[in-house]
Each structure stands twice: as C-alpha cells, then as structure tokens.
Amino acid sequence: MDSPQAGRIQAVTRVWTTLVQSRRHKHWFRNGGSLAGFTIIVLMLACAVAAPWIAPYDPTNMALTERAQGPSWNHPLGTDGLGRDLLSRMLLGARYTLGGALASVVLGATAGSCVGVAVGYLGNATDNVVMRIVDGMLAFPYIVVAVFLVALLGPGLSSAVVAMGIASVPAYIRLVRGIVLGVRGQEYVHGAVAAGATVPRIIWRYVLPNVISPVVVYASLDAASALIRLSSLSFIGMGAQPPMPEWGAMMSTAVEWLTVDPYMSIVPGVAIVLAAVAFNLVAEGVRDMLDPRLMK
Amino acid sequence: MIALVWRRVLSSLPLLLGVSFAAFLILHLSPGDPARLMLGENATPSAISALHRQLGLDQPLQVQFGLFVWNALHGNLGYSFRTYQPVAAELWLRAVATAELSAVAFGLSLLAGVPLGVLTALRRNSWVDYVLRVVTLVSLSTPVFWLGIVLIFVFAVKLHWVPSSGAGTPTAIILPGLALSTYTFGILFRMTRTAVTDVLHEDFLRTAYAKGLRRRTVIARHALRNAFIPILTVLGLQFGSLMSGAVVTETVFAWPGVGLYMVRGLFARDYPVIRGCILLFAVSFLLINLLVDILYGYLDPRLRYG
Numbered sequence: 081m082d083s084p085q086a087g088r089i090q091a092v093t094r095v096w097t098t099l100v101q102s103r104r105h106k107h108w109f110r111n112g113g114s115l116a117g118f119t120i121i122v123l124m125l126a127c128a129v130a131a132p133w134i135a136p137y138d139p140t141n142m143a144l145t146e147r148a149q150g151p152s153w154n155h156p157l158g159t160d161g162l163g164r165d166l167l168s169r170m171l172l173g174a175r176y177t178l179g180g181a182l183a184s185v186v187l188g189a190t191a192g193s194c195v196g197v198a199v200g201y202l203g204n205a206t207d208n209v210v211m212r213i214v215d216g217m218l219a220f221p222y223i224v225v226a227v228f229l230v231a232l233l234g235p236g237l238s239s240a241v242v243a244m245g246i247a248s249v250p251a252y253i254r255l256v257r258g259i260v261l262g263v264r265g266q267e268y269v270h271g272a273v274a275a276g277a278t279v280p281r282i283i284w285r286y287v288l289p290n291v292i293s294p295v296v297v298y299a300s301l302d303a304a305s306a307l308i309r310l311s312s313l314s315f316i317g318m319g320a321q322p323p324m325p326e327w328g329a330m331m332s333t334a335v336e337w338l339t340v341d342p343y344m345s346i347v348p349g350v351a352i353v354l355a356a357v358a359f360n361l362v363a364e365g366v367r368d369m370l371d372p373r374l375m376k
Numbered sequence: 377m378i379a380l381v382w383r384r385v386l387s388s389l390p391l392l393l394g395v396s397f398a399a400f401l402i403l404h405l406s407p408g409d410p411a412r413l414m415l416g417e418n419a420t421p422s423a424i425s426a427l428h429r430q431l432g433l434d435q436p437l438q439v440q441f442g443l444f445v446w447n448a449l450h451g452n453l454g455y456s457f458r459t460y461q462p463v464a465a466e467l468w469l470r471a472v473a474t475a476e477l478s479a480v481a482f483g484l485s486l487l488a489g490v491p492l493g494v495l496t497a498l499r500r501n502s503w504v505d506y507v508l509r510v511v512t513l514v515s516l517s518t519p520v521f522w523l524g525i526v527l528i529f530v531f532a533v534k535l536h537w538v539p540s541s542g543a544g545t546p547t548a549i550i551l552p553g554l555a556l557s558t559y560t561f562g563i564l565f566r567m568t569r570t571a572v573t574d575v576l577h578e579d580f581l582r583t584a585y586a587k588g589l590r591r592r593t594v595i596a597r598h599a600l601r602n603a604f605i606p607i608l609t610v611l612g613l614q615f616g617s618l619m620s621g622a623v624v625t626e627t628v629f630a631w632p633g634v635g636l637y638m639v640r641g642l643f644a645r646d647y648p649v650i651r652g653c654i655l656l657f658a659v660s661f662l663l664i665n666l667l668v669d670i671l672y673g674y675l676d677p678r679l680r681y682g
Contacts, residue, residue, distance in 0.1 A: 212387070212390070212391075213391070213394070216388065216391035216662075217391075218613070219612070219613040219614075219615070219616035219617070219661075219665075220616055220658075220661065221616040221617070221619040221620045221657060221661060222616075222617075222620055223619065223620035223623045223624075223635075224619075224620075224654055224657050224658065227638060227639075227642055227650060227653070227654060228398065228399075228402065228654065230642060231402050231406055231642060231645075231647070231650050232402070232405050232406055232407075235643075304516070304517060308517070308519045309620075311519055311521075312519050312520065312521055312620075312624045315519070315521045315624070315627075315628075316521070316623070316624055316627045316639055317639070317643065318639070318642070328519075328521075331521065331522065331525070335525060338525065338528070338529055338533065339533055342529055345525055345529075349522040349525065349526070352519055352522060353514070353517055353518050353519075353522065356516075356517035356518070356519070357513060357514065357517040359517075360513055360516060360517050361513070364513075
C-alpha cells in the first residue's frame with residue numbers, strides 16, 4: 081500500500097544522510113518559525129519541571145469563596161469552579177499533558193523500532209506476516225485502540241498514553257524496517273558477518289546507529305498530534321481523570337461553567353493550541369530541512 | 377480491474393477477522409463476570425448460570441467466537457447490558473447520524489481544502505498563500521473539542537443562532553460539522569498544495585503546453601488528474617482520524633451517533649455496545665480503504681496490473 085506516511089518515511093530515510101553530510105541543521109535555526117516553536121516548547125517544559133517551586137498556590141487547594149473568578153492580582157489566570165488557582169494548575173498540568181504526549185511518542189517509537197529491527201533484520205516469513213498487519217493498521221483510528229484499552233484497564237492517563245503509543249507503532253515499524261533492509265545489504269555489515277560478529281553485536285554496532293536519527297525526526301513530526309489526541313481523550317473522560325490538572329481534563333470540568341465563566345475554558349484551550357502550534361512549527365522546520373526541493 | 381478488487385478484498389479479510397477477535401475478546405478479558413454485571417450484585421448462582429447458558433458463556437472460547445461471527449453476519453450483535461435493546465438496531469440508527477455528520481464535515485473540508493490548495497499551488501508565496509498557510513497551521517493544531525466549545529460559546533450561547541447540542545433541528549448539524557471539518561481541511565489543503573506543486577514541474581505538463589493547450593485545460597485535465605492520486609491516499613488515511621474526531625465531536629455536541637454511543641457504553645461498562653461499536657468502526661475503516669484502493673486503480677491504470 082502506497083501511502084503518504086510511507087512517502088514521508090521514504091523522504092526521511094533518503095534525505096537523512098545528505099542532511100548529516102551537508103550540515104543543513106544550520107538552516108533550521110535560520111527558520112524563524114521553528115525557532116519560535118522550539119522556544120515555546122522549552123519554556124513550557126521548563127515550567128512543567130519547575131511547577132512545584134514556581135506555582136503561587138497549591139494546585140489542589142480549594143477556596144470556595146473565590147471560585148470561578150476571572151484574572152486578578154491574586155490569581156493571574158483566575159480560579160476554577162472549586163476556587164483552585166488556575167495558573168498553578170496549568171503549570172502542574174504541563175507535566176501531565178506534555179509529559180504524557182511525549183511518553184506516548186517515546187513508547188510508540190521504542191516499541192516500533194524494536195519490532196522494525198527484528199522483522200527487518202531477521203524476518204523472511206515473519207516479515208511478510210508482520211508487514212501485512214502493519215499495512216492494515218497504519219491509519220487505524222487511535223480512538224478505537226483507546227476504547228479497547230480503557231474497557232480493559234479502566235480510564236486514566238496511563239491507559240490513554242499506552243493506547244496512543246500502540247496506535248503509533250505501525251508507522252515506526254514501517255520506517256525502521258525500511259532502513260534496516262537497506263543497512264543489511266551494506267558491505268560493512270557483510271564484513272562484520274564475515275569477521276564473525278554475532279547478530280546482537282551487528283544490530284547494536286551497525287544497525288541501530290543508522291536507525292536512531294530518522295526515528296527521532298519522525299517522532300518530532302508526530303508530537304503535535306500526540307498532544308492533541310491525549311488532551312482529547314482526557315476531555316471525553318477516557319484519559320486523565322479530575323482532579324488531575326491535565327489540560328484536557330481541566331477543559332472538561334471548565335465546560336460546565338461555560339456560561340458563567342468562559343475564561344476557565346479559554347486558559348487550558350489556548351495552552352493546548354499554543355503547545356500544538358509550537359510542536360507543529362518545529363516539525364515543519366524539520367520537514368523543510370529534509371526536503372531539498374523547498375530550500376532556496 | 378475486477379482482479380484488483382478481489383485481491384484487495386481478500387487481503388483485508390485477515391485483518392477484519394483479527395479485529396473481530398479482539399472486539400470479541402473484550403467481554404472475556406475485562407474484569408468481572410458479564411452475567412453478574414447484567415443481573416446485579418444480588419443475583420442467585422442459579423440465575424447467573426442460567427444466563428451463562430443463555431449467552432453461550434459456558435461454551436469453549438472458539439465455539440463462542442464462531443457463534444459471535446455467525447450472529448454478527450446475520451445482523452445480531454447481542455443485547456445491551458443496560459437497556460436490553462438489540463445493539464445492531466441501535467447501531468444502525470446511530471450510524472446514519474454519524475455518517476451524516478462525517479459527510480458534512482468531509483464535504484466542507486473537500487470544498488474548501490482542494491480548491492484553495494490548487495489556488496495556492498498556482499500562486500506560491502503570494503499573500504493568499506501565506507495567510508492560508510497560517511490558517512492551516514492553526515487548524516491542524518486546534519483540538520476538535522476546543523474548537524467545538526468556542527463555536528458553542530459564540531454561536532449558541534451568545535448569538536443563539538443554532539442549538540448548542542443534540543440533533544433536534546436541521547441547523548444543529550452546522551456547528552459539529554464545522555468543528556469536525558477543520559483538521560481534515562488542513563490536511564487536504566496541504567496535500568493538495570504539495571501534490572499540485574509537484575505535478576506542475578512534470579514533463580508531461582510542458583508537453584501539454586507545447587502542443588498548444590490552453591492553461592485551463594492543462595491544469596484541469598493533466599495537472600489535477602495526476603495530483604489526485606496522492607490526495608486520494610490522504611483522504612483514505614484521513615478517514616481514520618475523521619472517525620476519531622467524530623467520536624470527540626459527538627461527545628462535545630451530544631450528537632446521537634456511534635461515537636457518543638460508544639463513549640457512553642464505555643463508561644457504563646456495557647460491553648456488547650462497546651464491542652459492536654468497535655466492530656462497526658473497524659469494518660467501515662476497512663471498507664473505506666478498499667474503496668480508496670479501487671479508486672486508485674481507476675485513476676492510475678498502472679496499478680490495475682501488479
């Protein structure tokens with residue numbers, strides 16, 4: 081099956097070597113959008129890490145007399161329906177939302193790479209079977225996987241993260257398998273085999289170094305949708321559960337106050353869009369860098 | 377052409393079987409006894425074993441799966457634990473609502489995305505191009521639930537133009553349709569822009585100009601037809617994310633479709649409902665991909681023999 085994902089995968093694989101040789105990453109920093117996106121992500125991650133120290137209030141502390149307030153000097157982003165400080169909750173929530181999205185990407189990339197290396201290097205018969213399944217699963221709706229897992233494990237941030245990771249595995253298998261098939265035919269691998277290197281050593285020493293960089297690039301292209309998917313799952317109640325201040329879960333409680341205090345919904349919503357835009361900007365920079373046709 | 381269709385149908389059968397088995401297993405892997413779930417905590421052991429017999433739960437697993445497939449093929453997907461209504465009948469009603477919603481969203485994104493994509497490909501780096509690229513970036517970065525809430529707030533709560541939820545009136549479909557269309561619009565716009573740009577550099581377009589065809593004919597007959605192949609692929613692959621988006625949209629707008637049915641069933645631990653919904657989503661996903669593959673063969677004659 082020829083697909084744009086496959087096309088993207090081919091592009092990543094093909095251009096990666098030229099990229100490393102020609103030091104095109106300099107170009108990336110000249111791309112203002114990517115730099116801005118990168119800065120936003122770094123700032124948000126810094127907030128997530130430093131949340132317990134820089135948050136002005138305890139994010140779980142309820143003050144019912146101060147509930148559903150707009151921004152003020154005391155509460156720069158206002159308060160939620162239970163009088164909890166929104167800024168503090170947003171800061172701590174960055175950990176769950178960004179951390180969860182990144183965890184799912186890492187999970188999918190790692191699992192997919194392992195299977196991809198295995199079927200690419202070892203498989204003949206298994207390769208055929210696995211790739212058939214992968215082709216069929218390539219665009220399988222992630223929400224169906226999520227429903228399946230939540231039915232078994234119950235709703236929660238970890239169920240959502242695992243479900244999204246699983247749903248993204250097929251794309252990584254396809255990417256990695258292609259690279260491994262190419263590397264396996266290289267003379268230095270034949271040389272290593274002739275010199276008596278064991279299979280694990282060949283994979284560790286010669287195959288993996290070729291695999292890692294393209295996987296990282298592909299993962300960066302995937303981060304924005306992972307973020308959106310995670311917050312969506314939390315919003316409909318399948319992911320993080322209140323009172324956990326995950327941004328999507330915060331939205332789902334804020335919606336009940338929409339007519340009274342729309343501000344409560346605006347804050348996490350804007351944060352999600354901003355983070356997704358930032359991830360997409362970085363991804364676009366990476367893609368432009370990889371596609372020589374777009375370079376001037 | 378017929379050979380291509382058969383080949384595709386046959387190659388998607390194993391996957392269908394796999395997904396059916398996974399859906400079937402939900403009931404068995406999930407914690408708790410389904411009979412106890414249906415009858416409540418105070419059910420007598422004899423009532424529970426009677427229900428086990430009635431549901432076929434006392435049979436070996438492979439027999440149960442065979443029975444499940446046989447029943448599913450005959451339009452019987454079991455009964456809801458909650459309402460005791462047949463799942464298949466309810467699914468059929470809701471599938472229509474989801475199809476309506478998806479069709480509106482798909483139509484909107486197609487009508488906006490493809491022409492704008494062609495336009496910007498022909499006028500690269502103009503101000504229209506620049507503005508639309510920013511719009512696309514934002515539309516691809518906005519979760520459908522957030523957009524839905526903004527739309528509800530502005531057009532339902534503040535302006536009272538349309539209802540905020542449900543499917544009671546003909547205008548109710550506008551907001552959910554719009555919310556669901558934005559992501560697909562962004563993807564379609566980008567893909568069209570890239571595909572048309574790529575085709576514009578092809579030799580056969582130069583030939584078409586050289587033999588004296590008008591620009592309009594060259595674009596419409598030679599450029600677009602070839603650009604449609606990658607666009608079509610994206611349409612097929614986007615269907616998966618459209619389904620996921622539909623589930624979220626239906627939850628935000630309380631649109632009575634399959635997605636809402638599935639999410640409510642999930643929280644009520646109504647396993648026959650969850651199973652039926654997963655099966656329906658998987659089957660329609662496979663059917664759409666089949667359709668896309670067949671359309672490929674139609675657009676690109678090279679693929680008919682392979």
